[in-house]
Amino acid sequence: MEPIRLGIIGCGVIGSHHISEASKSPLADLIAVADVIEDRAKSMAEKFNVPTYYTNEDDMLNDDRIEAVVLAMPTGVRTPIAFKALEKKKHLIIEKPAASNSAEIEKMISMRGDLVVACCSPRNSLSAHGELARKCFDTGVLGKIRSVRVRAILSAPPNPSDNPPPWRESFKLNGGGILVNWSCYDLDYLMYITGWQLKPRVVLAKWWLVGEKMSAYVAPGSDADAHYTAFILCDDDIVLTMERGEFTSSTTDQAWEIIGTDGTLHMPMTSQQGKPNAVILDKFVPGQGVVSETIWKQGDPGPSSTILEDFVHAVREHREPRTNLERALVMQKITDAIYASSRTNQAVTIT
The missing domain is CATH 3.40.50.720 (NAD(P)-binding Rossmann-like Domain)
Known part of the structure; x- marks a missing residue:
């Protein structure tokens, strides 16, 4: 080539x-x-x-x-x-x-x-775990999808960096904060694995600035989100929930999941300390309850690009x-709606 x-x-x-x-x-x-x-x-x-x-x-x-x-x-x-x-x-x-x-x-x-x-x-969706999670999803083993979710709350480290980048939490320089910096990865990952089938319609959300005690972790004059949460109703009775925070008062907690009537898929979009870096399929088996199967684990070969x-x-x-750009537009409309909902304290419809 x-x-x-x-x-x-x-x-x-x-x-x-x-x-x-x-x-x-x-x-x-x-x-x-x-x-x-x-x-x-x-x-x-x-x-x-x-x-x-x-x-x-x-x-x-x-x-x-x-x-x-x-x-x-x-x-x-x-x-x-x-x-x-x-x-x-x-x-x-x-x-x-x-x-x-x-x-x-x-x-x-x-x-x-x-x-x-x-x-x-x-x-992250170009990774081996993204590709194999998509392959698993495509088999239909999860049944009817009910909920797709990401929660990525990162604790504040002991000390701030010497020179926090001025763009990181700035609407003027970056279009927003943690939502645009990282949740484009979350959305792309989850959208790809679900075959871009999610059709978001209504968004209710809220975002917050970095906490006063953590203000040294961001550049002076930062005016965008360090933490947000969103509830998104999609077509076909599917709910997408998203939450991300950086420099928070919580211990780090991260999860990317697709929950269906018959099974649940757990994915490691990014490596997590103390948790298995693996794609795990939970599925209900009559007489056995919920049985877990490892689809991929760190170090396994797999398609990637x-x-x-x-x-x-x-x-x-x-x-x-x-x-x-068309797929980027789908994600950007969600982002725009999250900011609009937080600003107005009302649900926002995506058209």
């Missing part, structure tokens, strides 16, 4: 991961990197033997050698660059969350044409990536 001729804009923490992966992949020919901080762009280019570096997005987008671009920076500055890249007819990998609101994603869809635009939210691999195959095979 012909390697993708790639440029990466953003050489910070997440950008460096993209650069490292692309520099090692036989599927990518990394042409250039860019960052507004010249020393950072130059350093990344030298470290990974990238032939060209730029200090602004316009120079990279005008480079005719480059057919696809990774946008690895906070949402607030990323979306205008995404619009520019689509105008320049570049395929795109967009970091998560895909945008700050549904209208921005809808504009990208209107501009996309035949280009491939991939979102980074399926990092990466955002970059999936993206290159999508471009070269003229197919959709794992999470395209």
Whole structure:
């Protein structure tokens, strides 16, 4: 397969991961990197033997050698660059969350044409445990689905970091806080495993700022959620419940589950200390009660991929990536509704 001729804009923490992966992949020919901080762009280019570096997005987008671009920076500055890249007819990998609101994603869809635009939210669904959980779900062993849920409450560590990133809990810079930072992963994971069958209709939610005693854990002026909870009614009598919190007063508690009439699937979207990193199927057996079966455990082989691999195959095979803009829009509408419900203290309908 012909390697993708790639440029990466953003050489910070997440950008460096993209650069490292692309520099090692036989599927990518990394042409250039860019960052507004010249020393950072130059350093990344030298470290990974990238032939060209730029200090602004316009120079990279005008480079005719480059057919696809990774946008690895906070949402607030990323979306205008995404619009520019689509105008320049570049395929795109967009970091998560895909945008700050549904209208921005809808504009990208209107501009996309035949280009491939991939979102980074399926990092965990592309894993072996995500693939095997989906395979188990598809057998119908769970029966009629009743509840799909995530609860990921993370305790505050003993001490805050020296320089909390200003974008982390900022509506202006990132479109929100923990909801957009992490729950795009939760939603993508659960949506993929359930075959994108969940059709959310009504959302009732609430979010909160970081607690006063934990204020040093976030940047000064942070105005977005450190903790939220949401109850989402979906078509076909299915309920989706979501809760996430960071820097909380609780001990860490994480669970991703799909509960049906006949069985329940427990998945480890991320590794959990003190809990088995395994996909567990519970099912009711007459005369035995609930019997548990391990579908996958950490270290087992299984099908897996990466955002970059999936993206290159999508471009070269003229197919959709794992999470395209239409799927990103479904998740963004849930996100928008959660914020709207919390703001108004009322249930919000998704159309």
